[in-house]
Amino acid sequence: MEFFQDLVTTxxxxxxxxxxxxxxxxxxxxxxxxxxVVTAMLRVYGNAFFQRIATVYSVIVRAVPVIVIIFIxxxxxxxxxxxxxxxxxxxxxxxxxxxxxxxxxxxAFQSVPSGQMVAARAIGMSRWQAIQSxxxxxxxxxxxxxxxxxxxxxxxDSTLVFVVGVxxxxxxxQQVSARTLEPFVAYAAALLLYLALTLLTTQLLQxxxxxxxxQM
Amino acid sequence: xxTAPILRIEDVYKSFGETRVLNGFSLTIQPQExxxxxxxxxxxxxxxxxxxxxxxxxxxxxxxxxEQEITAPGVNQDKVRQRIGMVFQEFxxxxxxxxxxxxxxxxxxxxxMHKQEAHDLAMFELERVGLVERAHHYPAQLSGGQKQxxxxxxxxxxxxxxxxxDEPTSALDPELTGEVLEVMQQLAKEGMTMIVVSHEMGxxxxxxxxxxxxxxxxxxxxxxxxxxxxxxxxxxxRAFLRKITDLDEGGQ
Amino acid sequence: xxxxxxxxxxxxxxxxxxSACTAVPQAAAPAAGGEAAGGETASGETxxxxxxxxxxxxxxxxxxxxxxxxxxxxxxxxxxxNGNFVGFDxxxxxxxxxxxxxxxxxxxxxxxxxxxxxxxxxxxAVIAAMQATAExxxxxxxxxxxxxxxxxxxxxGDSTLVIEKPEDAAGKxxxxxxxxxxxxxxxxNLVDAGLTPADMVFSYxxxxxxxxxxxNGRIELLLMDAEPSIALAEETGLKILLxxxxxxxxxxxxxxxxxxxxxxxxxxxxxxxxIDDGTVQKIQEANGLP
Numbered sequence: 001m002e003f004f005q006d007l008v009t010t011x012x013x014x015x016x017x018x019x020x021x022x023x024x025x026x027x028x029x030x031x032x033x034x035x036x037v038v039t040a041m042l043r044v045y046g047n048a049f050f051q052r053i054a055t056v057y058s059v060i061v062r063a064v065p066v067i068v069i070i071f072i073x074x075x076x077x078x079x080x081x082x083x084x085x086x087x088x089x090x091x092x093x094x095x096x097x098x099x100x101x102x103x104x105x106x107x108a109f110q111s112v113p114s115g116q117m118v119a120a121r122a123i124g125m126s127r128w129q130a131i132q133s134x135x136x137x138x139x140x141x142x143x144x145x146x147x148x149x150x151x152x153x154x155x156x157d158s159t160l161v162f163v164v165g166v167x168x169x170x171x172x173x174q175q176v177s178a179r180t181l182e183p184f185v186a187y188a189a190a191l192l193l194y195l196a197l198t199l200l201t202t203q204l205l206q207x208x209x210x211x212x213x214x215q216m
Numbered sequence: 217x218x219t220a221p222i223l224r225i226e227d228v229y230k231s232f233g234e235t236r237v238l239n240g241f242s243l244t245i246q247p248q249e250x251x252x253x254x255x256x257x258x259x260x261x262x263x264x265x266x267x268x269x270x271x272x273x274x275x276x277x278x279x280x281x282x283e284q285e286i287t288a289p290g291v292n293q294d295k296v297r298q299r300i301g302m303v304f305q306e307f308x309x310x311x312x313x314x315x316x317x318x319x320x321x322x323x324x325x326x327x328x329m330h331k332q333e334a335h336d337l338a339m340f341e342l343e344r345v346g347l348v349e350r351a352h353h354y355p356a357q358l359s360g361g362q363k364q365x366x367x368x369x370x371x372x373x374x375x376x377x378x379x380x381x382d383e384p385t386s387a388l389d390p391e392l393t394g395e396v397l398e399v400m401q402q403l404a405k406e407g408m409t410m411i412v413v414s415h416e417m418g419x420x421x422x423x424x425x426x427x428x429x430x431x432x433x434x435x436x437x438x439x440x441x442x443x444x445x446x447x448x449x450x451x452x453x454r455a456f457l458r459k460i461t462d463l464d465e466g467g468q
Numbered sequence: 469x470x471x472x473x474x475x476x477x478x479x480x481x482x483x484x485x486x487s488a489c490t491a492v493p494q495a496a497a498p499a500a501g502g503e504a505a506g507g508e509t510a511s512g513e514t515x516x517x518x519x520x521x522x523x524x525x526x527x528x529x530x531x532x533x534x535x536x537x538x539x540x541x542x543x544x545x546x547x548x549x550n551g552n553f554v555g556f557d558x559x560x561x562x563x564x565x566x567x568x569x570x571x572x573x574x575x576x577x578x579x580x581x582x583x584x585x586x587x588x589x590x591x592x593a594v595i596a597a598m599q600a601t602a603e604x605x606x607x608x609x610x611x612x613x614x615x616x617x618x619x620x621x622x623x624x625g626d627s628t629l630v631i632e633k634p635e636d637a638a639g640k641x642x643x644x645x646x647x648x649x650x651x652x653x654x655x656x657n658l659v660d661a662g663l664t665p666a667d668m669v670f671s672y673x674x675x676x677x678x679x680x681x682x683x684n685g686r687i688e689l690l691l692m693d694a695e696p697s698i699a700l701a702e703e704t705g706l707k708i709l710l711x712x713x714x715x716x717x718x719x720x721x722x723x724x725x726x727x728x729x730x731x732x733x734x735x736x737x738x739x740x741x742x743i744d745d746g747t748v749q750k751i752q753e754a755n756g757l758p
Contacts, residue, residue, distance in 0.1 A: 075584050075590070085590075115308035118308060119302075120310070122297055122300075122371075123371065123374050123376060124322065133321060162577075162581075163577070164577070164581065164585075167576060175540060175547045179546045180681070
């Protein structure tokens with residue numbers, strides 16, 4: 001019973017970090033989605049110049065640890081642009097996630113059968129119209145499983161933003177652990193929160209997948 | 217005949233890398249004609265259709281659609297394709313859209329119609345191919361014959377001046393070809409100009425105004441179906457037609 | 469399987485919502501403290517690098533000083549269950565803020581990020597039981613020490629080791645916090661001197677993690693700051709074998725941006741004043757420091 005009392009007290013404290021974690025994750029996912037879709041489109045449909053830029057972005061960013069990107073954004077870029085730690089951390093995570101989402105969407109774009117593009121052009125759609133209203137909606141559906149996986153990875157990577165002082169769930173758990181010297185309770189509380197978030201994300205994405213499944 | 221031709225193909229060459237597929241192909245088609253294009257595989261039939269609607273622009277040569285030279289530089293190819301309906305062997309229906317959605321999307325996105333107007337026209341086109349009751353089915357829920365009829369409705373929705381059919385029944389089980397050929401026959405009766413790549417000889421005999429035999433990227437022989445089937449001039453034509461006619465009858 | 473997933477996540481969310489509701493009466497109070505602890509609020513606004521010599525004026529103009537700490541080092545700095553920064557350093561910096569006539573905003577960061585943050589002007593100063601090592605001194609400036617340092621050798625409660633002088637630790641599995649003076653001392657005086665093989669030295673991100681490893685026998689000794697070691701040893705059942713100044717150098721200082729001479733002069737003056745009038749002593753006792 002005392003354990004549960006401690007757990008509830010700890011949860012109350014850590015819960016304040018929940019919104020930070022959710023905020024960081026959502027911002028990072030949305031930023032990464034924009035980067036990922038645009039870069040994937042450039043890689044698959046762009047001219048040689050854009051293809052090269054997009055490839056360089058996705059290869060380099062995937063090779064660099066996320067934490068380094070966070071440091072660069074907060075300690076270097078944010079000297080010139082006024083970025084709060086929250087935004088620097090979230091944008092850095094989004095930038096990194098964008099590189100992975102590029103690969104997810106690139107694969108999705110490429111697995112839309114080529115006949116779809118041909119048929120779209122045949123009824124007089126421009127290339128861009130065809131990408132927009134025929135290829136993209138199908139690619140998004142094909143990308144959903146991989147994207148869901150990436151979403152849970154970003155959720156876990158959101159712990160990294162603490163290095164620039166954003167107090168998310170894990171840091172709050174560390175603070176509790178340092179104060180009470182009862183790491184088990186502190187990290188159990190954090191674990192519960194992450195578990196809840198991950199389950200919820202997974203459920204949501206599975207629902208989306210079922211709802212928008214492509215019938216091939 | 218005094219009417220102006222609807223389509224004029226003049227000395228068209230098409231190569232893919234080293235491989236030359238069309239070798240100075242020429243053909244003129246009058247409005248309301250139904251031309252059935254036959255020839256051995258690799259003779260360039262499908263490539264010709266894709267050259268006509270500029271999906272694969274010719275390497276050289278010129279094509280006129282009505283008064284416009286569509287191979288001229290600076291031509292808006294998207295606009296040209298709106299006037300040319302195309303039906304594919306593999307249907308190529310948009311998998312994420314219902315039958316209705318497949319017909320509507322060109323109307324709203326390309327012809328810029330309002331939703332309601334597009335809906336009504338799409339339903340009309342589905343009715344033409346006898347699929348109103350399947351309007352809200354996804355492609356995966358349709359039979360091959362139904363898919364191909366939706367594809368025809370999708371092409372018709374763009375109000376094309378000419379329709380190209382690229383082996384529209386070859387991917388279908390034999391018992392499903394009839395419903396598609398029926399729709400095509402109805403179209404021909406309504407006066408649609410059509411170029412059909414097909415080995416359905418029954419259809420050619422009944423519906424075609426002309427049969428064109430091509431091989432090696434050029435026209436070998438052409439004429440009304442009766443003449444082509446009964447007394448072809450060229451030995452090659454004779455050999456080829458005998459082969460597919462045998463197959464056709466053997467299959468029944 | 470799907471149903472189970474929904475059930476579980478719904479259950480957890482309800483549980484969380486309930487615990488959040490019971491938290492409301494307390495949450496009202498910490499909201500203000502939580503905000504300050506947040507650090508995501510305003511610290512970004514101090515992004516401009518320190519103007520040469522103008523740092524003090526800058527702080528006074530802003531009406532507040534943004535101070536970074538790593539709040540996992542009781543009794544110097546930690547966060548209480550209401551989300552407030554507490555400890556010796558925290559009390560001291562608030563006293564200093566009062567003398568400066570500005571508000572104090574405290575930002576929590578990992579210890580390793582603090583130097584970079586002050587260097588890049590993300591924060592105005594660091595107070596984190598930090599010592600002015602030569603390495604750090606190259607990157608930032610330090611005030612005079614506000615407290616001289618002693619180190620402690622900590623061992624398991626049932627340990628039979630006898631440590632009378634620091635060198636007695638030779639050949640033992642020993643741990644220290646990453647990047648600390650203690651770690652440096654071990655490297656220089658035990659490893660480099662050939663007394664202890666490098667693979668018997670363990671680095672920890674935080675002292676409490678090291679303490680756990682002492683307790684479960686993974687390491688035999690932990691070398692750390694003497695003061696926090698007392699509370700740590702008490703709570704985890706460890707014992708202190710030796711308290712010594714020999715491994716320690718200097719004392720704890722506040723780090724400020726390199727070249728902020730006016731700020732340094734003012735802080736030095738205030739610190740000396742607080743030492744002289746007994747305030748530092750009082751704060752030490754209030755936080756259980758010897």
